[in-house]
């Protein structure tokens with residue numbers, strides 16, 4: 001995969017004034033973003049959120065998932081430290097795309113869970129990849145991550161993609177009565193952890 005940096009600009013937000021960096025995956029044409037704050041190229045581990053696009057949660061305030069609240073919480077946390085990076089990856093709907101996610105939601109409205117809905121549509125439960133992150137972080141000069149996530153498989157996939165992770169920090173936000181069942185399925189069937197953080201030993205990858 002070849003990820004290319006295209007342009008950067010200032011991005012004032014309600015949390016902080018970030019730098020926004022635009023990247024393009026030359027193979028797929030996908031446009032990925034990085035928000036950065038502070039001196040992230042000094043060799044010390046960097047607080048990082050790797051966020052997958054969720055149009056319904058991030059832009060439309062959907063309560064079906066926890067994405068919008070997690071995005072805001074991650075930006076606030078990076079702002080509070082004064083240093084960090086948020087990768088905003090354009091792999092909507094766990095990689096199946098927005099319209100297929102709406103198809104999956106329609107099945108879920110009929111009682112199917114989030115994993116089986118993807119499978120019924122002919123997709124894997126999670127079709128995302130993280131190979132682009134190594135190139136984006138390399139361009140930004142980031143040496144290693146303290147990763148904000150509840151998803152141990154994301155930690156493993158990033159490590160496999162060549163991104164060193166020294167710590168996983170839980171990012172629990174946006175739980176409500178609409179997404180209780182969805183979050184329970186993510187914990188039971190997708191390995192998500194909702195209450196613990198951990199420091200990883202050298203070369204350790206979570207299951």
Ligand SMILES: Nc1nc2c(ncn2[C@@H]2O[C@H](COP(=O)(O)OP(=O)(O)OP(=O)(O)O)[C@@H](O)[C@H]2O)c(=O)[nH]1
Nearest residue numbers: 052053054065091092093094101104114149150151
């Ligand atoms: N196919 C599908 N995608 C969903 C559904 N709900 C949320 N998503 C997508 O899931 C992605 C976010 O993944 P999550 O499982 O919430 O979280 P994660 O990124 O794996 O883990 P965290 O780092 O802990 O947030 C976004 O791309 C959403 O659009 C759903 O029911 N079906």
Ligand SMILES: [Zn+2]
Nearest residue numbers: 054057065067
């Ligand atoms: Zn979401």
